[in-house]
Amino acid sequence: MGQAEYQAACHIVRALKGAGHEAVLAGGCVRDRLLEIVPKDYDVATSATPEQVKAVFPGSKGVGEAFAVVLVRHEEVVTEVATFRKDGPYADGRRPDYVELDGATMKEDAARRDFTINGLFEDPDGEEASKVIDFHDGVADLKKHRCVRAIGDPAARIAEDRLRMLRAVRFAARFGFHIEAATKQAIVKHAPELGAVSRERVGGEVVMMLGHQARAQAARMLQELGLDVAILGSAADSDFPRLASLSSEASDAAALAAWALDLDMSGDAAGVLREALRLSNDLEDAIRDALGLLPRLLAEWSTAAVAAKKRMASHPGYHAAWCLLESTHPKSAHAMAAEVAELSEGIGLAPTPLLSGEDLIAAGHRPGPLFAVALEAAYDAQLAGVVDTAEAAMAIADRTFRDNLT
Numbered sequence: 001m002g003q004a005e006y007q008a009a010c011h012i013v014r015a016l017k018g019a020g021h022e023a024v025l026a027g028g029c030v031r032d033r034l035l036e037i038v039p040k041d042y043d044v045a046t047s048a049t050p051e052q053v054k055a056v057f058p059g060s061k062g063v064g065e066a067f068a069v070v071l072v073r074h075e076e077v078v079t080e081v082a083t084f085r086k087d088g089p090y091a092d093g094r095r096p097d098y099v100e101l102d103g104a105t106m107k108e109d110a111a112r113r114d115f116t117i118n119g120l121f122e123d124p125d126g127e128e129a130s131k132v133i134d135f136h137d138g139v140a141d142l143k144k145h146r147c148v149r150a151i152g153d154p155a156a157r158i159a160e161d162r163l164r165m166l167r168a169v170r171f172a173a174r175f176g177f178h179i180e181a182a183t184k185q186a187i188v189k190h191a192p193e194l195g196a197v198s199r200e201r202v203g204g205e206v207v208m209m210l211g212h213q214a215r216a217q218a219a220r221m222l223q224e225l226g227l228d229v230a231i232l233g234s235a236a237d238s239d240f241p242r243l244a245s246l247s248s249e250a251s252d253a254a255a256l257a258a259w260a261l262d263l264d265m266s267g268d269a270a271g272v273l274r275e276a277l278r279l280s281n282d283l284e285d286a287i288r289d290a291l292g293l294l295p296r297l298l299a300e301w302s303t304a305a306v307a308a309k310k311r312m313a314s315h316p317g318y319h320a321a322w323c324l325l326e327s328t329h330p331k332s333a334h335a336m337a338a339e340v341a342e343l344s345e346g347i348g349l350a351p352t353p354l355l356s357g358e359d360l361i362a363a364g365h366r367p368g369p370l371f372a373v374a375l376e377a378a379y380d381a382q383l384a385g386v387v388d389t390a391e392a393a394m395a396i397a398d399r400t401f402r403d404n405l406t
Helices: 003-018 028-034 050-056 106-111 138-143 154-160 164-175 181-196 199-210 215-225 227-232 241-245 252-262 269-277 281-303 306-313 318-328 330-343 357-362 369-383 390-405
Strands: 023-026 043-046 061-064 069-074 077-083 120-122 132-134
Touching (some): 003 023, 003 043, 003 050, 003 069, 003 077, 028 120, 028 138, 050 077, 132 138, 154 164, 164 181, 164 215, 164 227, 181 215, 181 227, 199 269, 215 227, 241 252, 241 318, 252 318, 269 281, 281 306, 306 369, 357 390, 369 390
Antiparallel strands (some): 023 043, 023 120, 061 069
8 A cells, every 4th residue: 555545545535525524534544654654555434424425426336334334446546435423332242233324423433443543533634733633542542652542441342342352462562562551451351252253253363463573472462361262262371482583474374383383282283273263274274284394394304305305395384384493493494495495496396297197007007006106206306306308207117116016
């Protein structure tokens, strides 16, 4: 997100104001701009109803009309425009039973939000001193107190949506903030209630917080607040050394695997995480691949033959496993990376095999258990650079059949 997205949001604000409505930038984009972080997206809040927004921007699309949200496209940039609202009670602990739009003010819209740092608005055309509209001292919490503080009663905000407990951790870790005392106390008290939140939503928050460079701080906060027990069903004391040392480029799979290792999870850690966080099959497989390959990198790499090293380096779990290795054995990991770079030259780590099962059948070999053994021997020779033609690979396969039949 950059200047084009900001300009699109400002254009929408000005057009709505020009039509006689209040309109401002809202929420996270204002927070991030104050912290000199490029926002991931820009949202607009307005006094205009969805119908009035559509009248100003013909062709715009309502996507959350129950919550008065319209998508407005300007010069290929799509921006969410939400009507000021007051929320009704949250019977399901996730969404308000209803929202009130009639006469809702900017101040009332701010009051329904989760944290003071997210309850900020900005008038892009306002005077510098009054550009940011702050009803709950969010600027002071951003700049002076450096804290995540619930708007109003922390227990009430948590009761509305218990996922806010995890959001507090994510924001605090991401910005290097602390969680304000009353908000923290409420989280500790209500942490067991996180079990009422769908595991998909919990998983989404955990993956986001562990995917950030401040992942170790987030894990420590989860532990301190008792949220780890609510997520995983058990707890283990850790200072999370792997998470703390993990590269900023580490994948989600590497981060989750590091979390599992730091917590000393036994058994099928990937399966435990999948169940607790409702991870996708692909992410579960990636975690399992990384955790399965890591011991081999530690135990086998230094003495492995070229073919075996190429197989490990082309394994789907290699990058995540390498990141885990680097977090505890950086010198070994960097030496391995240099060696893999050398092995990647020439035919590469995983060239197309010179020989296939169809080739073996055409040569008169009958399908059976030895097929895999023969093909593996031929491919190992290819990886090692011993053979570079199909004929030479077939000779290796033929010899493998003979050796195993005598």
